[in-house]
Amino acid sequence: MKIQAPVSKNETYTGDVVDVTYEGLGVVKVDNYSLFVTNALPGEKVKFVVTKVGKSFGFARVLEHLTKSPDRVEIPAKDRKLAQAGIAPLQHMTYDAQLRFKQHQIQSLLSKGKLDLTVNETIGMETPYHYRNKAQIPVRLVNGELETGFFRQHTHDLVPLEDFYIQDPRIDKAIVIVRDILRGQGLTPYDERTHRGIVRNIMVRQSYYEDEMMIGLITNSHTLPHAKEIVAEIVDALPNITSIIQNVNSRPTNVIMGPITNVLYGEPVIHDSLLGNRFEISAQSFYQVNPVQTEKLYQLAIDRAGLTGNETVIDAYCGIGTISLAMARHAKEVYGVEVVSTAVEDAKKNAKLNGLTNTHFETNKAEYQMAEWQKQGLKPDVIVVDPPRKGLDATLIESAAAMAPKKIVYVSCNPSTLVRDIQRFAEVGYHVTEPIQPVDQFPQTPHIESVTLLERD
Numbered sequence: 001m002k003i004q005a006p007v008s009k010n011e012t013y014t015g016d017v018v019d020v021t022y023e024g025l026g027v028v029k030v031d032n033y034s035l036f037v038t039n040a041l042p043g044e045k046v047k048f049v050v051t052k053v054g055k056s057f058g059f060a061r062v063l064e065h066l067t068k069s070p071d072r073v074e075i076p077a078k079d080r081k082l083a084q085a086g087i088a089p090l091q092h093m094t095y096d097a098q099l100r101f102k103q104h105q106i107q108s109l110l111s112k113g114k115l116d117l118t119v120n121e122t123i124g125m126e127t128p129y130h131y132r133n134k135a136q137i138p139v140r141l142v143n144g145e146l147e148t149g150f151f152r153q154h155t156h157d158l159v160p161l162e163d164f165y166i167q168d169p170r171i172d173k174a175i176v177i178v179r180d181i182l183r184g185q186g187l188t189p190y191d192e193r194t195h196r197g198i199v200r201n202i203m204v205r206q207s208y209y210e211d212e213m214m215i216g217l218i219t220n221s222h223t224l225p226h227a228k229e230i231v232a233e234i235v236d237a238l239p240n241i242t243s244i245i246q247n248v249n250s251r252p253t254n255v256i257m258g259p260i261t262n263v264l265y266g267e268p269v270i271h272d273s274l275l276g277n278r279f280e281i282s283a284q285s286f287y288q289v290n291p292v293q294t295e296k297l298y299q300l301a302i303d304r305a306g307l308t309g310n311e312t313v314i315d316a317y318c319g320i321g322t323i324s325l326a327m328a329r330h331a332k333e334v335y336g337v338e339v340v341s342t343a344v345e346d347a348k349k350n351a352k353l354n355g356l357t358n359t360h361f362e363t364n365k366a367e368y369q370m371a372e373w374q375k376q377g378l379k380p381d382v383i384v385v386d387p388p389r390k391g392l393d394a395t396l397i398e399s400a401a402a403m404a405p406k407k408i409v410y411v412s413c414n415p416s417t418l419v420r421d422i423q424r425f426a427e428v429g430y431h432v433t434e435p436i437q438p439v440d441q442f443p444q445t446p447h448i449e450s451v452t453l454l455e456r457d
């Protein structure tokens with residue numbers, strides 16, 4: 001069917017950027033038809049070429065900035081690949097503008113939801129790059145050579161890259177070293193089309209407070225040829241390595257890790273600390289990627305919870321218990337629930353490791369466990385929720401309200417589901433009582449994390 005649009009693919013136009021999408025793309029209107037334009041900021045006039053025409057909107061790329069926003073950062077040529085990769089889509093905005101963008105995104109979603117609430121300025125970080133403590137880098141054949149890099153956005157074409165800009169530079173260095181060792185040992189990279197080849201990804205985790213690093217080789221095959229030599233060479237090149245694992249993923253899937261993990265060297269975990277608690281982190285456990293900002297986020301959640309040492313707290317979606325343990329130091333009892341069983345095992349171990357005896361962890365879906373606790377007559381004073389992007393299950397909100405906690409602290413990584421859930425909480429008698437506080441966990445990207453306090457009417 002022919003699409004009726006006032007623009008054509010590959011044609012050039014000029015226009016004013018009137019807004020920015022939640023993904024950080026500039027919005028230009030041609031006869032009320034929206035075009036989403038990469039590398040374009042509100043207030044700028046741009047010459048652009050249309051790259052895709054859809055029924056109700058299209059996409060375009062800037063050819064020339066006719067006027068420039070004071071919020072623009074000039075990107076050095078060597079870093080232009082990063083935007084293409086979707087690694088740093090907000091790299092063309094000053095950091096101040098990124099923080100305002102995130103505050104504004106929450107505010108405008110609240111307005112659309114007819115919620116008249118205040119959003120504080122985003123809490124940013126001093127050095128808003130080199131922050132990620134984890135990388136999972138694809139390995140593919142490029143020009144006859146095993147390469148590491150990134151997939152060009154919306155494709156599986158690997159573009160080689162060595163400086164990932166937002167990762168801990170020790171991780172970048174390790175990836176290059178491991179890549180060269182794999183090349184030297186003649187290992188074949190994975191090929192998605194034929195489902196052949198051995199190495200799919202290199203995973204690296206680096207502790208922030210401790211000098212520990214985990215390297216993971218994610219392989220298509222169960223065996224790793226030359227494993228002994230590869231391990232010896234990695235240990236030789238990276239003497240502070242504490243863990244090397246092989247994870248087998250033989251399924252034709254985009255999911256990175258598979259079900260089997262073998263330890264090739266050292267321990268199956270690395271250790272790191274958050275707010276004074278030490279954690280064991282296994283290869284597959286969720287662990288926040290920005291340690292500096294995570295401490296600010298958790299401290300804020302503790303402050304909003306107003307703990308005095310006498311409270312019973314539920315931590316729903318607790319992962320390896322990082323929030324639970326931080327709260328356990330300021331509360332009477334903490335009950336955590338998480339769906340990934342290995343993360344719950346880690347949470348239990350971590351409580352012991354830190355000498356905390358007032359925590360209890362369950363493996364279950366949070367929505368089921370909340371109903372279970374309600375049936376058992378548990379009376380929490382505070383419920384903390386930190387759900388994935390899809391937000392809270394409606395039944396969890398009902399069970400939470402039925403337990404009548406004084407406070408609900410909502411840690412959100414997706415403002416649109418946060419707004420929906422605030423509306424649902426209002427229906428069961430809980431309202432936002434303090435300004436919503438965004439914390440920038442992911443500088444240079446459009447991801448938005450925030451803490452919201454809800455209290456019973």
Ligand SMILES: C[S@@+](CC[C@H](N)C(=O)[O-])C[C@H]1O[C@@H](n2cnc3c(N)ncnc32)[C@H](O)[C@@H]1O
Nearest residue numbers: 286288317318319338339340365366386387388
């Ligand atoms: C955003 S993470 C938060 C983890 C933890 N609070 C932290 O800060 O490290 C969300 C967690 O929810 C878990 N999860 C996803 N769906 C779930 C569900 N229905 N019930 C319980 N946990 C779930 C994920 O495995 C993940 O550990």
